[in-house]
Amino acid sequence: xxxxxxxxxxxxxxxxxxxxxxxxxxxxxxxxxxxxxxxxxxxxxxxxxxxxxxxxxxxxxxxxxxxxxxxxxxxxxxxxxxxxxxxxxxxxxxxxxxxxxxxxxxxxxxxxxxxxxxxxxxxxxxxxxxxxxxxxxxxxxxxxxxxxxxxxxxxxxxxxxxxxxxxxxxxxxxxxxxxxxxxxxxxxxxxxxxxxxxxxxxxxxxxxxxxxxxxxxxxxxxxxxxxxxxxxxxxxxxxxxxxxxxxxxxxxxxxxxxxxxxxxxxxxxxxxxxxxxxxxxxxxxxxxxxxxxxxxxxxxxxxxxxxxxxxxxxxxxxxxxxxxxxxxxxxxxxxxxxxxxxxxxxxxxxxxxxxxxxxxxxxxxxxxxxxxxxxxxxxxxxxxxxxxxxxxxxxxxxxxxxxxxxxxxxxxxxxxxxxxxxxxxxxxxxxxxxxxxxxxxxxxxxxxxxxxxxxxxxxxxxxxxxxxxxxxxxxxxxxxxxxxxxxxxxxxxxxxxxxxxxxxxxxxxxxxxxxxxxxxxxxxxxxxxxxxxxx
Amino acid sequence: xxxxxxxxxxxxxxxxxxxxxxxxxxxxxxxxxxxxxxxxxxxxxxxxxxxxxxxxxxxxxxxxxxxxxxxxxxxxxxxxxxxxxxxxxxxxxxxxxxxxxxxxxxxxxxxxxxxxxxxxxxxxxxxxxxxxxxxxxxxxxxxxxxxxxxxxxxxxxxxxxxxxxxxxxxxxxxxxxxxxxxxxxxxxxxxxxxxxxxxxxxxxxxxxxxxxxxxxxxxxxxxxxxxxxxxxxxxxxxxxx
Numbered sequence: 001x002x003x004x005x006x007x008x009x010x011x012x013x014x015x016x017x018x019x020x021x022x023x024x025x026x027x028x029x030x031x032x033x034x035x036x037x038x039x040x041x042x043x044x045x046x047x048x049x050x051x052x053x054x055x056x057x058x059x060x061x062x063x064x065x066x067x068x069x070x071x072x073x074x075x076x077x078x079x080x081x082x083x084x085x086x087x088x089x090x091x092x093x094x095x096x097x098x099x100x101x102x103x104x105x106x107x108x109x110x111x112x113x114x115x116x117x118x119x120x121x122x123x124x125x126x127x128x129x130x131x132x133x134x135x136x137x138x139x140x141x142x143x144x145x146x147x148x149x150x151x152x153x154x155x156x157x158x159x160x161x162x163x164x165x166x167x168x169x170x171x172x173x174x175x176x177x178x179x180x181x182x183x184x185x186x187x188x189x190x191x192x193x194x195x196x197x198x199x200x201x202x203x204x205x206x207x208x209x210x211x212x213x214x215x216x217x218x219x220x221x222x223x224x225x226x227x228x229x230x231x232x233x234x235x236x237x238x239x240x241x242x243x244x245x246x247x248x249x250x251x252x253x254x255x256x257x258x259x260x261x262x263x264x265x266x267x268x269x270x271x272x273x274x275x276x277x278x279x280x281x282x283x284x285x286x287x288x289x290x291x292x293x294x295x296x297x298x299x300x301x302x303x304x305x306x307x308x309x310x311x312x313x314x315x316x317x318x319x320x321x322x323x324x325x326x327x328x329x330x331x332x333x334x335x336x337x338x339x340x341x342x343x344x345x346x347x348x349x350x351x352x353x354x355x356x357x358x359x360x361x362x363x364x365x366x367x368x369x370x371x372x373x374x375x376x377x378x379x380x381x382x383x384x385x386x387x388x389x390x391x392x393x394x395x396x397x398x399x400x401x402x403x404x405x406x407x408x409x410x411x412x413x414x415x416x417x418x419x420x421x422x423x424x425x426x427x428x429x430x431x432x433x434x435x436x437x438x439x440x441x442x443x444x445x446x447x448x449x450x451x452x453x454x455x456x457x458x459x460x461x462x463x464x465x466x467x468x469x470x471x472x473x474x475x476x477x478x479x480x481x482x483x484x485x486x487x488x489x490x491x492x493x494x495x496x497x498x499x500x501x502x503x504x505x506x507x508x509x510x511x512x513x514x515x516x517x518x519x520x521x522x523x524x525x526x527x528x529x530x531x532x533x534x535x
Numbered sequence: 536x537x538x539x540x541x542x543x544x545x546x547x548x549x550x551x552x553x554x555x556x557x558x559x560x561x562x563x564x565x566x567x568x569x570x571x572x573x574x575x576x577x578x579x580x581x582x583x584x585x586x587x588x589x590x591x592x593x594x595x596x597x598x599x600x601x602x603x604x605x606x607x608x609x610x611x612x613x614x615x616x617x618x619x620x621x622x623x624x625x626x627x628x629x630x631x632x633x634x635x636x637x638x639x640x641x642x643x644x645x646x647x648x649x650x651x652x653x654x655x656x657x658x659x660x661x662x663x664x665x666x667x668x669x670x671x672x673x674x675x676x677x678x679x680x681x682x683x684x685x686x687x688x689x690x691x692x693x694x695x696x697x698x699x700x701x702x703x704x705x706x707x708x709x710x711x712x713x714x715x716x717x718x719x720x721x722x723x724x725x726x727x728x729x730x731x732x733x734x735x736x737x738x739x740x741x742x743x744x745x746x747x748x749x750x751x752x753x754x755x756x757x758x759x760x761x762x763x764x765x766x767x768x769x770x771x772x773x774x775x776x
Contacts, residue, residue, distance in 0.1 A: 053743050054745050056729050058743070165751075167751075168752060172752075203747075204747025206747035206748065215745070325754055327754055330748040331751035366728040369724050369728045375611040375675075387737045387739070
């Protein structure tokens with residue numbers, strides 16, 4: 001506190017994080033008439049300037065855009081092998097996500113009731129459906145309707161806002177295999193409009209979504225919700241500001257956020273409500289850092305569950321080599337989805353299931369050359385053989401919540417501000433291991449049926465899903481959950497969580513759309529609480 | 536401060552192990568520098584080269600280093616009758632820019648290139664670039680094997696053997712080549728496969744922006760590759776400082 005600046009500020013709501021959760025909350029609150037400041041630890045990116053995907057060396061130049069300028073920013077420790085993948089900046093992880101945006105299935109909200117595993121959510125698919133619809137409209141999600149729709153999709157009241165992307169040659173080859181096996185490869189919903197949307201251009205199939213979209217066609221939060229939030233004149237985004245503690249006021253409520261600017265100076269800002277949306281690692285870290293006599297184990301942690309039930313998705317990748325030319329780099333980085341293995345099957349030795357997408361990401365020359373070790377004529381020949389001739393399958397399996405998997409504070413290491421870094425404990429448990437085995441077998445079957453002459457992969461790569469969930473789970477009972485169904489902390493009535501931390505279970509689909517939908521619902525609850533003068 | 540950190544670390548077996556590992560690595564690095572510097576000839580030759588280095592943005596290699604880097608690059612990406620190789624593109628300028636802009640690479644390349652020639656002179660009495668291609672390839676494969684050997688920590692005894700090998704290679708000076716070789720492979724690969732010459736050989740019609748791909752089912756039009764690409768920016772003075 002010695003470095004605390006004399007400036008004292010107060011707003012209606014302080015939001016921490018400007019990604020799929022915080023960016024959405026900020027826009028909704030601003031439009032409802034509330035004064036909001038958003039603290040974002042990363043910087044703001046200018047797509048036309050910062051994403052050099054028009055250069056011949058784009059695979060090198062664009063690959064490091066989202067890396068921390070100061071490597072001490074993202075220090076963390078792990079108990080098991082775990083690759084912590086993230087992007088910090090205005091837009092959060094949506095800056096580099098591939099925008100795959102399926103809804104959860106109805107069963108995802110009641111895994112305990114249906115399958116005897118995990119826990120039920122305190123809300124149902126029907127409760128969330130209107131919010132899914134709103135977010136899909138904001139993002140211009142493209143997807144198949146009518147006869148081409150996903151037969152496993154949850155009920156939806158309105159069609160997707162924009163038409164589905166076309167299949168490229170690589171996707172057609174995989175569909176050939178899926179058809180042979182009686183599987184249903186459909187176009188996956190993606191937050192990448194195929195027609196002009198809200199002043200942004202339609203996708204031009206450049207396939208650089210993971211490197212940042214230079215033309216703003218991909219619906220990342222920085223080009224969708226954030227401009228709308230700022231247009232209200234009531235939302236201020238503060239990049240390069242990292243929250244380090246939430247302090248209490250005299251009434252035991254969350255009073256202020258203490259944060260560092262990029263020069264390391266400390267500031268304090270008061271809010272009548274505080275919303276944390278840092279992701280499922282940074283959010284529990286901040287709560288655990290915010291200790292007081294009222295909350296000696298961390299803010300809003302009377303349940304002892306802050307940081308517990310850390311989940312990710314079981315990311316498994318397989319690849320197949322084909323004699324025919326596929327040119328997979330044409331089009332968005334994913335090329336179709338199948339959910340035939342999503343539901344729990346009694347024939348399996350595990351519960352729950354997964355989604356598989358066709359992966360056409362990073363098939364450019366250097367990326368392909370780097371896939372093979374070595375040098376010389378042999379390496380060149382292998383690169384030539386692979387280039388344009390292979391395609392991937394990427395699956396995200398549902399990792400069940402386990403009390404053993406958690407985010408804590410490292411007892412020794414600190415970041416550039418001297419703040420303890422997060423320590424990640426994440427290991428696949430019995431159900432997860434059995435599911436990974438099954439995913440690899442099914443992926444190999446599909447590739448073989450499609451005519452692959454060589455296949456490889458099939459391993460689980462911990463952390464690479466970049467889908468980090470749990471750690472502040474929602475629930476009706478304050479003893480077994482951290483927040484309620486609106487993301488409001490049981491222990492602190494003006495504190496809210498609006499990111500993947502609140503997930504009770506992880507489902508088997510990419511989580512961004514659900515995070516934003518839950519955040520929309522949480523924002524609605526905050527507005528209601530202000531209206532009722534609770535805040 | 537270090538003492539305080541050690542005391543804190545010692546209370547926790549996991550952090551104590553981490554601390555010990557980091558301390559050992561730092562000690563090994565320092566010992567490596569001492570062993571490398573034990574040769575007056577090596578120190579003198581490096582100082583001579585440093586005096587000859589070109590000034591200016593993006594420039595760093597001396598003439599004999601340029602010749603050696605070109606030779607090594609042509610081993611890494613050889614040309615054939617049907618395909619281009621490093622000899623067919625401008626390889627030195629982008630590599631030199633990369634090295635000039637990175638203090639770590641300047642150390643790695645400076646010592647590593649010296650070591651390549653030292654190995655060649657020790658075994659054949661001539662500079663690496665003057666050896667027959669077959670012999671250059673053999674020496675490079677040797678470096679691959681040495682690299683694998685020093686990375687083998689699969690058991691305690693292998694770990695000890697690895698440590699002793701590193702110290703021996705440090706003393707002889709060849710460890711600098713063992714260290715440089717994988718970085719050089721990576722750097723040359725980066726340069727070659729981001730050059731439109733390799734794109735035409737592979738059949739890639741990039742870069743992705745600004746045109747994208749109006750027809751995702753078409754096969755490659757290799758004629759589009761070089762025209763639309765924006766050139767990488769020129770190095771600025773600060774980068775080469």
